[in-house]
Amino acid sequence: MKILTIHLYLIFWLILAQRFTLETIILGYVISYCVFKFNEEMLCININFKKCKYILIYCFCLVKEVFKANFHVAKIILSPKMNISPRVVSFETKIKSNFLRTVLANSITLTPGTLTVNVQDNIFTVHCLEESNIEDLKDSNFEKILLKFEESKDDGSES
Numbered sequence: 001m002k003i004l005t006i007h008l009y010l011i012f013w014l015i016l017a018q019r020f021t022l023e024t025i026i027l028g029y030v031i032s033y034c035v036f037k038f039n040e041e042m043l044c045i046n047i048n049f050k051k052c053k054y055i056l057i058y059c060f061c062l063v064k065e066v067f068k069a070n071f072h073v074a075k076i077i078l079s080p081k082m083n084i085s086p087r088v089v090s091f092e093t094k095i096k097s098n099f100l101r102t103v104l105a106n107s108i109t110l111t112p113g114t115l116t117v118n119v120q121d122n123i124f125t126v127h128c129l130e131e132s133n134i135e136d137l138k139d140s141n142f143e144k145i146l147l148k149f150e151e152s153k154d155d156g157s158e159s
Helices: 002-017 022-039 049-078 098-110 132-138 141-153
Strands: 087-092 114-120 123-128
Touching: 002 022, 049 098, 049 141, 087 132, 098 114, 098 123, 098 141, 123 132
Parallel strands: none
Antiparallel strands: 087 123, 114 123
């Protein structure tokens, strides 16, 4: 898996470099290895089927929610009477991993109509365009999927 990751970095490097010379390839390998070593702790090198399943489910859920929210926000903006009730709300998450909390915060921000203002330990402060978004935040599908991913990480399946 490590070799595959380094080669993926190399391919990305070659696309960015736009040249296919021996020097570019050697420099690409060196840079790819350095980037890999620098990020080795954060990368999920021991990915099993269960983790891959949760990653795919999360990506699908994120895309679906972004599309839904885009149409909803467009409807609000284009309506002659803006029915918005902006609120800033704080809620607690059960996610323990800093990396997964960051993923959750970025996912909330990516979804139109919500913006993560602050993350302090496991307390998220989020600005919502509508009051109805508050309940969706507190019972978030994003958080449920990330919790399942986190639990699959700790079930002894890593070697």
